[in-house]
């Protein structure tokens with residue numbers, strides 16, 4: 071890779087597609103595991119980051135660097151990666167991590183410190199100093215692989231909270247090429263960020279990127295406020311969606327870019343006859359009921375237990391709805407090695423048991439249909455298509471792609487999205503969804519009832535609006551807007567407020 075400062079190319083009309091893309095994330099989009107015969111096999115990975123970036127790499131090629139999720143014979147693993155790359159249409163680079171590193175860097179610093187803190191759940195943090203040291207060491211390992219596998223002219227795009235120190239490590243290695251960073255989770259307000267023992271180091275590390283991207287204006291504002299607290303000399307310029315922060319010689323761009331989905335693919339796949347058949351089958355198994363759907367990774371930020379309480383509240387206050395609604399909650403296994411997640415699973419099991427135990431009737435209505443497993447893509451699409459109401463109520467979420475996927479798959483446009491005010495998606499979808507405060511049990515119950523009673527014309531008008539916004543601002547729009555912000559020489563050439571972007575970016579939340 072180019073060692074030495076590489077300036078943005080001249081002119082606003084730089085084609086963001088002209089550069090090779092090197093995507094870096096903690097996990098590769100595949101997890102490698104041995105099959106029964108001992109050969110390596112690539113299993114598809116999950117989560118929002120992978121959903122968003124897979125179509126991008128498939129579409130334009132490039133390299134994806136990350137941890138393959140397994141340790142083993144290096145040569146064998148590399149050959150498995152090459153095989154996976156050939157069928158995927160882009161190449162892979164692997165970062166080898168030792169079991170101790172996975173523990174302290176991934177489970178520790180990333181998921182016991184940054185994840186809860188950045189989701190406003192400071193009481194769940196375990197600020198173990200050893201975690202920070204390993205985080206820095208592992209970020210340096212990533213930097214070494216990037217330096218070895220990228221070349222001058224590539225655009226290196228680093229993703230998410232596991233890798234905030236990578237640009238600092240690359241700069242130490244003498245790499246001067248342009249580096250972009252996107253944070254998929256929220257950035258906290260200064261009063262929370264200040265709790266982090268390594269707050270100054272982390273901010274300085276983020277300032278080693280050339281572009282730092284956030285999901286929403288709220289996250290960008292929080293970051294800028296933190297920056298002003300720690301770097302008294304920082305000058306911030308600009309008033310569009312991308313600002314320039316000047317600190318001495320360095321200029322770092324700071325923007326917000328709401329991530330999205332491959333809308334056309336979701337819509338097309340949801341229209342397939344086998345999806346329609348499966349969706350019909352679900353309704354036949356729940357005759358005469360409206361289906362309310364929740365789909366989440368097992369995570370305390372997703373608000374699953376509060377959502378179950380809100381559903382119970384609805385049934386307690388509105389017995390006329392007994393037998394008329396079924397709540398399908400799918401929980402996808404995730405981070406099961408972390409004790410908090412284990413505890414959450416038990417709480418969910420208990421709540422579901424209590425609700426069904428007190429209200430279900432033998433051979434009849436079961437209020438909560440709960441599944442703890444991974445759905446296949448076909449099942450996922452069918453569940454989206456079958457649901458009359460989606461209940462997406464995270465306590466805090468960077469964006470939340472489930473909300474967008476649900477709308478894209480609602481091909482009949484005859485359903486309702488209930489969405490948390492604290493999901494990043496609310497800043498784009500707040501006009502078409504019913505917004506709720508996930509902590510307000512009665513408010514969420516009232517919103518479910520309002521969705522149940524909503525007349526078809528309003529349902530359709532709202533869903534059309536939601537789908538139009540997601541169609542226009544899909545994941546390819548997101549990539550282009552990020553890359554354009556990174557390579558445009560003069561930010562005045564970049565879309566300004568009042569432009570076509572505003573629909574996706576500027577919905578004012580009620581706080």
Ligand code: GDG
Pocket residue numbers: 116117118119121122254255329365366367402443444445446447450467468469470471472473475
């Ligand atoms: C992080 C941020 C941000 C879920 N269950 C199954 C399944 N999924 C897929 C969904 C969706 C993805 O997982 C979940 O994405 P989210 O965005 O809802 O949530 P996180 O995983 O927490 O993602 C989030 C995102 O990054 C992107 O920036 O929006 O705020 O937390 O795509 O479809 N997929 C399959 N079976 C399942 O059972 N196949």
